[in-house]
Amino acid sequence: xxxxxxxxxxxxxxxxxxxxxxxxxxxxSIMTFFGADSSxxxxxxxxxxxxxxxxxxxxxxxxxxxxxxxxxxWSGISFFPIISNQILLILVSFVIGILFVxxxxxxxxxxxxxxxxxxxxxxxxxxxxxxxxxxxxxxxTGKGKILISINGSFRELDAMTEKNRIPTGSVVxxxxxxxxxxxxxxx
Numbered sequence: 001x002x003x004x005x006x007x008x009x010x011x012x013x014x015x016x017x018x019x020x021x022x023x024x025x026x027x028x029s030i031m032t033f034f035g036a037d038s039s040x041x042x043x044x045x046x047x048x049x050x051x052x053x054x055x056x057x058x059x060x061x062x063x064x065x066x067x068x069x070x071x072x073x074w075s076g077i078s079f080f081p082i083i084s085n086q087i088l089l090i091l092v093s094f095v096i097g098i099l100f101v102x103x104x105x106x107x108x109x110x111x112x113x114x115x116x117x118x119x120x121x122x123x124x125x126x127x128x129x130x131x132x133x134x135x136x137x138x139x140x141t142g143k144g145k146i147l148i149s150i151n152g153s154f155r156e157l158d159a160m161t162e163k164n165r166i167p168t169g170s171v172v173x174x175x176x177x178x179x180x181x182x183x184x185x186x187x
């Protein structure tokens with residue numbers, strides 16, 4: 001790299017950090033788009049608890065190191081002609097590197113907020129009302145079916161009652177869930 005040989009040592013250092021860091025960032029970005037970013041791929045034997053529990057963001061990770069070095073090196077290269085004081089330049093670059101990590105943290109929180117769990121859980125039907133689709137026999141002697149709306153979609157579920165027979169078209173309330181069968185009563 002003849003281009004870098006004639007540069008001042010600090011600028012040369014920024015370039016030596018920026019080039020491999022940018023390449024690694026590019027590879028990480030491509031892997032993210034293909035869904036291969038579930039972990040950093042590093043297994044460590046470390047017993048410290050640096051996380052806050054269920055937070056997917058870890059302060060000390062390879063990805064955050066890359067983000068920091070990306071912001072640090074490219075801001076150092078960009079501000080080198082403007083800021084003549086080397087200590088001030090390093091300080092400004094350091095702050096911008098930290099801002100890159102913070103912006104990544106904010107971005108990941110926004111993306112995580114977009115996640116939606118649409119998994120159907122039969123327990124989510126408790127205390128909801130439904131319409132009887134197939135009549136429900138009395139005293140748990142057989143099963144009927146109800147139509148219930150959960151998260152904007154209708155589900156046909158098995159139901160039983162402990163009381164009298166509930167005819168088709170009646171409105172019922174879900175009381176219990178037992179063995180994936182709803183125990184209901186007529187309203």
